[in-house]
Amino acid sequence: MSNLEISNISKCYEGREVLKNVGFKSSEKEFIVVVGPSGCGKSTLLKTIAGLTSVDAGRILIGEHDVTRSEPGDRDIAMVFQSYALYPHMTVAENMGFGLRMAGHPKQQIREAVEHAASILRITDYLDMRPKQLSGGQRQRVAIGRAITRSPAVFLFDEPLSNLDAALRTQMRVEIGQLYRRLDATMVYVTHDQVEAMTMATRIVLMNSGVIEQVGSPIELYTNPVNRFVAGFLGSPRMNFIEASVTEVNDDQIVVALEGLDDIRVARRHGVGVSRGDTVTLGIRPEEISVGRQRSHQLPARVELVEQLGREVIAYVDTGSIRAIESENGLGHLTIQVDRKSAMSRDDDIHIGFDAEDIYLFNADGMTMTPNRDTEKSPVHEVSEA
Amino acid sequence: MTIWRRNRSWLWPAFFIAPGIILFGIVIVGSSVQSLWISFFQWDGFDEMQWIGLGNYIEMLDDPQFYISLRNNIIWLAVFMLAPPLGLFFALLINQQIRGMRIVKSLFFMPLVMSQVAVGVVFTWFYDPSSGLLALFFEAMGATAPALLSDPRWVTLAVVFAALWPQVSFCVILFMAGLNNLDESQIEAARVDNARGWKMLWYVILPQLRQVNFIAIAVTVIGALRSFDMISVMTSGGPFGSSNVLAYQMYSQSIQAYRFGYGAAIASVLFAIMVVFISWYLWRMLRMEKEGA
Numbered sequence: 001m002s003n004l005e006i007s008n009i010s011k012c013y014e015g016r017e018v019l020k021n022v023g024f025k026s027s028e029k030e031f032i033v034v035v036g037p038s039g040c041g042k043s044t045l046l047k048t049i050a051g052l053t054s055v056d057a058g059r060i061l062i063g064e065h066d067v068t069r070s071e072p073g074d075r076d077i078a079m080v081f082q083s084y085a086l087y088p089h090m091t092v093a094e095n096m097g098f099g100l101r102m103a104g105h106p107k108q109q110i111r112e113a114v115e116h117a118a119s120i121l122r123i124t125d126y127l128d129m130r131p132k133q134l135s136g137g138q139r140q141r142v143a144i145g146r147a148i149t150r151s152p153a154v155f156l157f158d159e160p161l162s163n164l165d166a167a168l169r170t171q172m173r174v175e176i177g178q179l180y181r182r183l184d185a186t187m188v189y190v191t192h193d194q195v196e197a198m199t200m201a202t203r204i205v206l207m208n209s210g211v212i213e214q215v216g217s218p219i220e221l222y223t224n225p226v227n228r229f230v231a232g233f234l235g236s237p238r239m240n241f242i243e244a245s246v247t248e249v250n251d252d253q254i255v256v257a258l259e260g261l262d263d264i265r266v267a268r269r270h271g272v273g274v275s276r277g278d279t280v281t282l283g284i285r286p287e288e289i290s291v292g293r294q295r296s297h298q299l300p301a302r303v304e305l306v307e308q309l310g311r312e313v314i315a316y317v318d319t320g321s322i323r324a325i326e327s328e329n330g331l332g333h334l335t336i337q338v339d340r341k342s343a344m345s346r347d348d349d350i351h352i353g354f355d356a357e358d359i360y361l362f363n364a365d366g367m368t369m370t371p372n373r374d375t376e377k378s379p380v381h382e383v384s385e386a
Numbered sequence: 387m388t389i390w391r392r393n394r395s396w397l398w399p400a401f402f403i404a405p406g407i408i409l410f411g412i413v414i415v416g417s418s419v420q421s422l423w424i425s426f427f428q429w430d431g432f433d434e435m436q437w438i439g440l441g442n443y444i445e446m447l448d449d450p451q452f453y454i455s456l457r458n459n460i461i462w463l464a465v466f467m468l469a470p471p472l473g474l475f476f477a478l479l480i481n482q483q484i485r486g487m488r489i490v491k492s493l494f495f496m497p498l499v500m501s502q503v504a505v506g507v508v509f510t511w512f513y514d515p516s517s518g519l520l521a522l523f524f525e526a527m528g529a530t531a532p533a534l535l536s537d538p539r540w541v542t543l544a545v546v547f548a549a550l551w552p553q554v555s556f557c558v559i560l561f562m563a564g565l566n567n568l569d570e571s572q573i574e575a576a577r578v579d580n581a582r583g584w585k586m587l588w589y590v591i592l593p594q595l596r597q598v599n600f601i602a603i604a605v606t607v608i609g610a611l612r613s614f615d616m617i618s619v620m621t622s623g624g625p626f627g628s629s630n631v632l633a634y635q636m637y638s639q640s641i642q643a644y645r646f647g648y649g650a651a652i653a654s655v656l657f658a659i660m661v662v663f664i665s666w667y668l669w670r671m672l673r674m675e676k677e678g679a
């Protein structure tokens with residue numbers, strides 16, 4: 001079975017550490033999405049797995065072989081590049097068969113492999129064309145086809161959809177998902193887009209400035225982020241962050257105060273250090289805030305902006321006393337997400353509310369202070385496949 | 387004003403292209419046509435021009451010097467064809483990330499900033515059988531240096547070799563620019579596809595250098611056909627015309643022997659030869675543009 005193990009990889013560029021002790025392991029077929037903001041080292045990580053970049057420290061195993069120092073061609077991998085990187089002077093068929101040709105396979109066998117891959121991706125009609133004659137989406141298919149033809153143990157994708165328009169991106173996302181289920185190979189997929197990460201991954205590796213912040217299933221990371229960075233990175237619209245101060249601590253509870261609200265009592269993660277008077281960050285997801293008075297904590301607010309998305313409504317509200325930090329619009333407004341039936345318009349005065357159990361607390365270092373919750377209860381569902 | 391506005395779309399381009407077209411028309415097209423016209427006359431540059439029709443061309447067919455010059459031009463062309471592959475070779479070498487390559491790089495730039503005349507003079511000293519570097523080299527081996535520039539068998543090769551140096555440098559520069567513009571991700575893709583060494587060069591690098599390669603060959607062909615300054619400086623076509631080429635023969639017939647008609651006829655033949663190459667060049671260029679390469 002496909003096996004990929006990366007341990008303690010470090011990489012410096014001109015004295016700057018771009019990857020610091022990065023490692024993860026997958027012993028069965030998986031769809032691993034490496035996600036993180038631009039410049040955090042995702043592509044560098046992928047290139048070290050591919051062997052296009054050497055590592056300064058660490059080990060890479062693919063299918064039981066230590067390939068840390070192997071040439072890319074010897075690693076049993078295939079890579080799909082953001083820019084497609086097709087050979088412009090070759091036809092689609094030649095592009096797809098190039099790897100097998102370099103490996104010295106007989107012509108007949110190459111042709112069969114190319115035709116098989118082409119039929120999976122429905123590009124059989126283009127086999128004799130040159131990349132120039134194809135559209136962006138078709139080129140992307142050819143690039144994926146080139147990877148499939150070699151039937152590697154590990155597929156590497158570097159932001160393969162970022163040059164496509166939105167509709168095509170969604171379609172390709174589904175197709176790559178189907179491809180994954182059809183092939184017997186692990187995929188490592190790099191993207192900066194958290195939607196791609198949430199929808200495609202069986203496991204997410206979330207990176208930030210050269211280190212891995214958290215590894216886990218999409219729902220785990222969404223429900224139980226280990227720190228504020230992870231909490232803020234996954235989910236759109238983003239989690240609201242509000243500064244608060246601790247007024248009381250006991251063994252299994254932390255009490256924080258926010259101006260104009262009753263004391264908020266939240267469960268305390270086992271063993272987390274916190275004391276009275278600490279400044280902490282309170283986090284609440286936009287979909288956990290509701291309009292009306294039915295929740296445990298509530299406060300008046302004024303609607304500043306409404307985004308009608310059809311299925312749901314996103315509103316930015318000003319509560320006067322409570323200001324969100326790093327808010328989406330930079331004005332300190334809270335973001336709330338409610339279903340489309342809630343009629344709301346600009347300048348409406350409303351009441352918003354939330355329950356204490358939906359609150360996350362992060363300490364000054366950003367570490368989560370609230371205990372893990374049950375992932376079943378989370379509002380996010382596995383995306384149904386088309 | 388309205389006339390201007392209505393015709394703006396073609397007036398501006400015309401305005402900017404005009405100086406080029408006018409200059410090209412006078413300096414290139416005009417003088418070529420005039421030169422062709424003169425080739426039908428007998429003319430010493432001062433007296434009446436005398437129409438002799440194809441006389442100059444008929445004379446050329448019986449002129450042994452013409453055949454020597456033509457042969458030498460072919461030798462130039464053949465030897466110069468080494469320049470593009472050598473240029474590619476050195477460019478690939480220089481492109482390696484090895485310490486000290488910067489110095490090697492500057493060695494290749496040197497002949498380009500020097501004038502051809504200076505290169506010619508330096509090589510004349512180099513070949514000097516009594517005190518040149520080549521003579522010292524032969525002495526150290528216990529032999530006597532050949533007088534390359536006064537030996538009809540060797541003189542053309544000696545001059546071409548001197549001219550090859552700047553030509554190779556020029557190709558090196560062209561290929562280096564080309565190598566800098568390679569598509570990095572294509573090379574990465576090829577590495578993943580297990581293309582190495584020669585296969586990488588042949589299947590992935592060279593196709594990307596096609597356009598540069600084409601320019602290098604075209605420039606080298608034209609450089610070989612119009613070779614003049616090195617011959618002028620190093621041998622003046624001697625000894626006994628044995629290192630002459632068409633361009634230099636044209637010059638010496640017209641300017642030194644006052645036979646402008648005959649010189650113009652040689653020029654016209656040289657032009658005809660060049661037209662073949664230039665047409666090939668343009669044809670390939672248009673085809674490449676059509677392919678959008």
Ligand SMILES: Nc1ncnc2c1ncn2[C@@H]1O[C@H](COP(=O)(O)OP(=O)(O)O)[C@@H](O)[C@H]1O
Nearest residue numbers: 013014018036037038039040041042043044045
């Ligand atoms: N070849 C290189 N030389 C120097 N610095 C590099 C090189 N490649 C990447 N970097 C740096 O490493 C960091 C991570 O880059 P990258 O892995 O491309 O980020 P990502 O793909 O996550 O956007 C960036 O700050 C980038 O500037």
Ligand SMILES: [Mg+2]
Nearest residue numbers: 042043044159
């Ligand atoms: Mg990247």
